[in-house]
Amino acid sequence: GDSVTQMEGPVTLSEEAFLTINCTYTATGYPSLFWYVQYPGEGLQLLLKATKADDKGSNKGFEATYRKETTSFHLEKGSVQVSDSAVYFCALKTGANSKLTFGKGITLSVRP
Amino acid sequence: DTAVSQTPKYLVTQMGNDKSIKCEQNLGHDTMYWYKQDSKKFLKIMFSYNNKELIINETVPNRFSPKSPDKAHLNLHINSLELGDSAVYFCASSPTVSGNTIYFGEGSWLTVV
Numbered sequence: 385g386d387s388v389t390q391m392e393g394p395v396t397l398s399e400e401a402f403l404t405i406n407c408t409y410t411a412t413g414y415p416s417l418f419w420y421v422q423y424p425g426e427g428l429q430l431l432l433k434a435t436k437a438d439d440k441g442s443n444k445g446f447e448a449t450y451r452k453e454t455t456s457f458h459l460e461k462g463s464v465q466v467s468d469s470a471v472y473f474c475a476l477k478t479g480a481n482s483k484l485t486f487g488k489g490i491t492l493s494v495r496p
Numbered sequence: 497d498t499a500v501s502q503t504p505k506y507l508v509t510q511m512g513n514d515k516s517i518k519c520e521q522n523l524g525h526d527t528m529y530w531y532k533q534d535s536k537k538f539l540k541i542m543f544s545y546n547n548k549e550l551i552i553n554e555t556v557p558n559r560f561s562p563k564s565p566d567k568a569h570l571n572l573h574i575n576s577l578e579l580g581d582s583a584v585y586f587c588a589s590s591p592t593v594s595g596n597t598i599y600f601g602e603g604s605w606l607t608v609v
Contacts, residue, residue, distance in 0.1 A: 416596045422537075427602035428586060435596055471537055477596065483529070483552055484598055486539040 386411045386485045388474050393490035397464055405459040405490055407448075407474035415476040417441075417450055417457040418484070422471040431459075431472070466494045499523050500601035502587045508607045509577060516573045517604045519587030527551075527593050528570040530562060533584040533603070542585075545570055546593050577608045 391406040409415065419431040419441070432441030437452035448459045457474060474487040500521045509515050521528060529552075530542040544552035548564045559575045574581060587601040 418597075420600075428539075428588075428600040430597060430599070433597065473539065477598070483541045483544060483554075484531075484539075489537045489539070491537075 386415070386476060386478055388476055388485055388487035390472075390474050390487035390490050394493060395490060396493045396495065398495050399466055400463045401494075403459070403461040403464045403468075403492070405472055405474075405492070407457045407459065407487060409455050409457065409474075409476050411455075411476055411478050411485075413478045414452075415478045417448070418475040418477070419446070419448055419457070419459050420473040420475060420486075422473065422489075424470070428473070464492075464494045466496055468492060469494045500587055500589055500599050502585075502601040502604045504604060505602065506605045506607075508609060511577055511579060511608055513577050514573070514575045515577060515606070516571055517585055517587075517606070518569070518571045519601060520569050521587075521589040521599075522568065523589055523591075523599065524568075525589040525591050525595075525599075526567055527590045527595065528564065528567070529588040529590075529598065530570065530572050531586040531588060531600075533586060535583070539586070543570075543572075544593075551593065574606075579608050582606060582608045 416435045418433045420428045421431045432443040434441040434450035440449045471489045473489045475484045527546045529544045543562045545564045561573045564570045584603045590598045
């Protein structure tokens with residue numbers, strides 16, 4: 385079945401540090417890939433997505449590139465801010481299957 | 497206007513009670529979902545409806561009964577609540593079954609005591 389593996393957390397960084405959060409997947413067919421973010425006490429928001437190999441999703445300074453050869457969709461940001469502190473979820477969706485399969489999520493804390 | 501709205505946002509109730517969480521989307525989407533987020537933040541789908549028809553039911557106890565009176569609403573009723581039902585429940589919607597983007601509500605924090 386489909387699955388998403390995220391790196392173990394939590395992650396703590398200083399403001400303006402470089403961020404990488406790893407995500408790899410296994411899926412039947414060709415999935416669409418997503419990053420969702422959950423700020424403290426809030427719901428899930430779509431951060432970015434990519435629907436085919438080599439696509440790059442980007443939003444709010446975050447980027448992720450769909451790498452079919454390594455089955456990965458790593459999230460990066462060049463300079464994190466305190467306001468980026470949140471839980472980040474990698475997810476995939478395949479073909480006509482309507483459900484999202486999520487990774488376990490990783491908590492990011494950014495220190496001033 | 498909130499695209500996917502859930503009520504209540506917070507609910508504290510005793511074991512054995514029956515409770516409902518309501519969800520409405522004003523996006524004109526055909527497909528709606530319920531997801532459960534456990535205490536470790538893990539998210540898992542519970543149900544999916546497309547145009548009021550159940551299409552996904554993921555090994556959820558039959559104490560949980562979704563109801564979709566129309567395609568803009570998907571309510572979740574839970575009978576005989578147990579401590580393990582404490583979680584955050586997220587409603588979501590997408591334009592179609594195969595639609596690439598799923599939009600989530602703000603979540604309903606359920607605590608069973």
